[in-house]
Amino acid sequence: MKGLKTIFICSNCSYHSPKWMGKCPSCNKWNTFVEDVISTSSDQPEPKRKSMLSGVPGENHAISYNDLEIPDYIRSGTGLAELDRVLGGGLVHGSVVLISGEPGIGKSTLLMQISECLGESRKVLYISGEESGGQLKLRAKRLGVSGKNLYVLTETNLESILKEADKIKPDIMIVDSIQTIYDDMIKSAPGSIAQVRESALTLINRAKTDGISMLLVGHVNKEGGIAGPKVLEHMVDAVLCFEGEKLQSYRIIRANKNRFGSTNEIGVFEMSDKGLVEIPNPSEMLLSGRPKNTPGNCAVCTIEGTRPIIAEIQALVSPTSFPAPRRTANGIDYNRLCLIIAVLEKRLGLKFYQNDVYMNVIGGLYLNEPASDAAIALALISSLTDKAVPDELIAIGELGLSGECRAVSNLEQRVKEAARLGFTKAVIPAKNIEKRNIDSNIELIPIHSIYEAIKVLVKADSE
Numbered sequence: 001m002k003g004l005k006t007i008f009i010c011s012n013c014s015y016h017s018p019k020w021m022g023k024c025p026s027c028n029k030w031n032t033f034v035e036d037v038i039s040t041s042s043d044q045p046e047p048k049r050k051s052m053l054s055g056v057p058g059e060n061h062a063i064s065y066n067d068l069e070i071p072d073y074i075r076s077g078t079g080l081a082e083l084d085r086v087l088g089g090g091l092v093h094g095s096v097v098l099i100s101g102e103p104g105i106g107k108s109t110l111l112m113q114i115s116e117c118l119g120e121s122r123k124v125l126y127i128s129g130e131e132s133g134g135q136l137k138l139r140a141k142r143l144g145v146s147g148k149n150l151y152v153l154t155e156t157n158l159e160s161i162l163k164e165a166d167k168i169k170p171d172i173m174i175v176d177s178i179q180t181i182y183d184d185m186i187k188s189a190p191g192s193i194a195q196v197r198e199s200a201l202t203l204i205n206r207a208k209t210d211g212i213s214m215l216l217v218g219h220v221n222k223e224g225g226i227a228g229p230k231v232l233e234h235m236v237d238a239v240l241c242f243e244g245e246k247l248q249s250y251r252i253i254r255a256n257k258n259r260f261g262s263t264n265e266i267g268v269f270e271m272s273d274k275g276l277v278e279i280p281n282p283s284e285m286l287l288s289g290r291p292k293n294t295p296g297n298c299a300v301c302t303i304e305g306t307r308p309i310i311a312e313i314q315a316l317v318s319p320t321s322f323p324a325p326r327r328t329a330n331g332i333d334y335n336r337l338c339l340i341i342a343v344l345e346k347r348l349g350l351k352f353y354q355n356d357v358y359m360n361v362i363g364g365l366y367l368n369e370p371a372s373d374a375a376i377a378l379a380l381i382s383s384l385t386d387k388a389v390p391d392e393l394i395a396i397g398e399l400g401l402s403g404e405c406r407a408v409s410n411l412e413q414r415v416k417e418a419a420r421l422g423f424t425k426a427v428i429p430a431k432n433i434e435k436r437n438i439d440s441n442i443e444l445i446p447i448h449s450i451y452e453a454i455k456v457l458v459k460a461d462s463e
Helices: 081-087 107-118 133-143 158-168 193-210 231-235 282-286 334-348 370-385 411-420 430-435 450-462
Strands: 004-010 033-039 096-101 124-128 150-153 172-176 213-218 238-243 250-258 266-272 275-278 297-304 307-319 327-330 355-361 393-395 425-429 443-447
Touching (some): 033 193, 081 238, 081 250, 096 193, 096 231, 107 124, 107 133, 107 172, 107 213, 124 158, 172 193, 193 213, 193 231, 266 282, 282 307, 297 370, 297 411, 307 370, 307 411, 334 355, 334 370, 355 370, 370 450, 411 425, 425 430, 430 443, 443 450
Parallel strands (some): 096 213, 124 150, 124 172, 172 213, 393 425, 425 443
Antiparallel strands (some): 004 033, 238 250, 250 266, 297 307, 307 355
């Protein structure tokens, strides 16, 4: 078509190229170029965009650092304490939050639920580009949403959305989803890199200049990342990821980025017929189906932000007839599992090279802190020797390559959580005992290395 030109854009860094390339010369990523169509007509001048700070097109001046004022951000509770925890205390006035997750994970359900609480004191505009008004009404009725101060707009044209926002003047805007919004000024299809980038930038400008709290829903690609340009995650204030297996009822929401709070907090929900139900005590949920007196099972207390969570680690070590044994890790880093197996083989002489090893963390949690090393090692040794770890014992500690057990942080908080849930013994690093006294009714078993940990297992088996 006349006035249109085909180019290729890197989905990671937005680098432009007239032809497709396997490797991006800007960010050195492979297979990131996608085809896009742009307009080459120069009849219409490019519109000036408003500055996010001044609100005036093209006008923003430098000021002295001493003249800067600390903004008094106002937070609004969403009605879900677990979501408020992840956001850092609530939804910040004038912030832009991007929520991503697999199809059917519950993103629209979550946004419809928080609309009920936010609508009690503020005006909410729900923009749906994927569902009709009748479908939204049906979901709201099922969730028990009254719809107070809630306005629904089924539109995908960006200009029409902004006109309606000017008319309603909402305090909160929900866009479901950003991949369905398109701008008439861009001659590419909705969902393309150019459309997602420009539509998101226009909406973010509106949120900053008018003080609107905005929630954007983002699709994910087959690799699990957010669809569209990587710059989309840089433009927003917070990126929340909704995780969980669709065949299971539990959902976890965590922040990959948060300008107004911590990125270590997680929120745990359970999907029911009435929507998402908060789980204020995830430890009891994760340990509810734990088997008793079973080899290959050990508990560990991990810290997610400010919250201690006790997780269950399961290991299965079985003989293999193949020359290369299999290693499978679910919930922990695969390389970390191989490292711990290597330490046990070298320092204790255990023959894992003759066995397949399967490791799993119950409940969909992902343990990425080293404090879970001791529990992983005990679970592996227990499954290999077929000797059960005592049900009342919990293991906390980081292992080094020499087999030493290193100190961990927040040990007092971990031990108190274990005692609250009925554990009576805790294997902890000896360095933590030397540093401070831990006031708890639980029996503390300090160890200097993995050698002493296996002695605890042998002693418990003899008893």
